[in-house]
Amino acid sequence: MEELVEYIRDIFQNFLRIIQxxxxxxxxxxxxxxxxxxxxxxxxxxxxxxxxxxxxFFLLIMFVxxxxxxxKAMSFLIDNFLQVGIIAIIIVFQPELRRILEKVxxxxxSTFALSNDKYTSGASARDRAINGIADACxxxxxxxxxxxxxxxxxxxxxxxxxxxxxxxxxxxxxxxLFCNIFYNKAPLHDGAVIIRDNRIYAAGCFLPxxxxxQYLTSDLGSRHRAAVGMSENSDALVIVVSxxxxxxxxxxxxxxxxxxxxxxxxxxxxSLMPGAALEKKKKSRSSN
Numbered sequence: 001m002e003e004l005v006e007y008i009r010d011i012f013q014n015f016l017r018i019i020q021x022x023x024x025x026x027x028x029x030x031x032x033x034x035x036x037x038x039x040x041x042x043x044x045x046x047x048x049x050x051x052x053x054x055x056x057f058f059l060l061i062m063f064v065x066x067x068x069x070x071x072k073a074m075s076f077l078i079d080n081f082l083q084v085g086i087i088a089i090i091i092v093f094q095p096e097l098r099r100i101l102e103k104v105x106x107x108x109x110s111t112f113a114l115s116n117d118k119y120t121s122g123a124s125a126r127d128r129a130i131n132g133i134a135d136a137c138x139x140x141x142x143x144x145x146x147x148x149x150x151x152x153x154x155x156x157x158x159x160x161x162x163x164x165x166x167x168x169x170x171x172x173x174x175x176x177l178f179c180n181i182f183y184n185k186a187p188l189h190d191g192a193v194i195i196r197d198n199r200i201y202a203a204g205c206f207l208p209x210x211x212x213x214q215y216l217t218s219d220l221g222s223r224h225r226a227a228v229g230m231s232e233n234s235d236a237l238v239i240v241v242s243x244x245x246x247x248x249x250x251x252x253x254x255x256x257x258x259x260x261x262x263x264x265x266x267x268x269x270x271s272l273m274p275g276a277a278l279e280k281k282k283k284s285r286s287s288n
């Protein structure tokens with residue numbers, strides 16, 4: 001017991017020595033580093049790179065465990081991987097790194113700490129968004145107006161949004177607004193609309209092409225191929241309305257589901273849009 005008390009006393013005394021040795025410049029150094037890490041995470045959170053960062057963090061945890069348990073084979077593989085890790089990170093994150101540097105260059109110092117999260121995503125806002133999207137799809141189906149609607153989920157699409165052709169709208173998901181955007185003589189009708197936090201966040205966005213173009217049927221147009229490509233590169237839900245026959249389709253995980261009705265759209269969005277898991281938990285708790 002005395003040894004334990006002595007051990008705790010030593011820890012406390014060492015902690016006090018560290019606190020007493022900290023000066024003003026140490027505090028300033030810590031604050032600057034904290035701010036830079038926070039701002040970097042905030043920028044990366046808005047892009048698909050955040051998912052890659054999670055993978056790198058997982059590899060670092062594996063590296064620590066391998067060193068603790070002295071696993072020779074795994075240690076050899078991870079050591080060789082980490083030797084080229086910096087180069088691999090630069091290559092993989094090249095678009096995101098360029099975007100971050102450009103954004104930092106455009107941002108005023110006074111606006112660095114401001115958050116872009118201006119709107120909350122409650123259940124009522126989610127329901128309004130779902131009904132607005134479904135009503136818009138039904139109207140676009142009736143008028144045979146081509147449309148491409150991307151619903152952002154866990155993977156952020158900042159690298160798709162922040163392009164010269166994109167227009168930031170940040171408006172409610174009103175059917176009339178969708179119809180105006182995709183009207184065939186409107187300037188933004190060729191691009192996609194991106195839904196973020198239950199709002200029409202951006203329009204005029206151009207999506208990456210699919211990597212399995214040769215496996216798609218010849219009757220699918222450029223909108224359907226772009227929808228499949230976007231769903232391959234992220235976890236987004238992508239709704240397509242055909243310009244030829246008004247058919248409504250949804251792309252998810254590289255798979256295209258076609259010939260959907262308004263009610264089917266509502267059902268899919270309620271089960272897959274952000275907030276669906278939380279809503280199910282609330283319903284199960286209320287029923288219990």
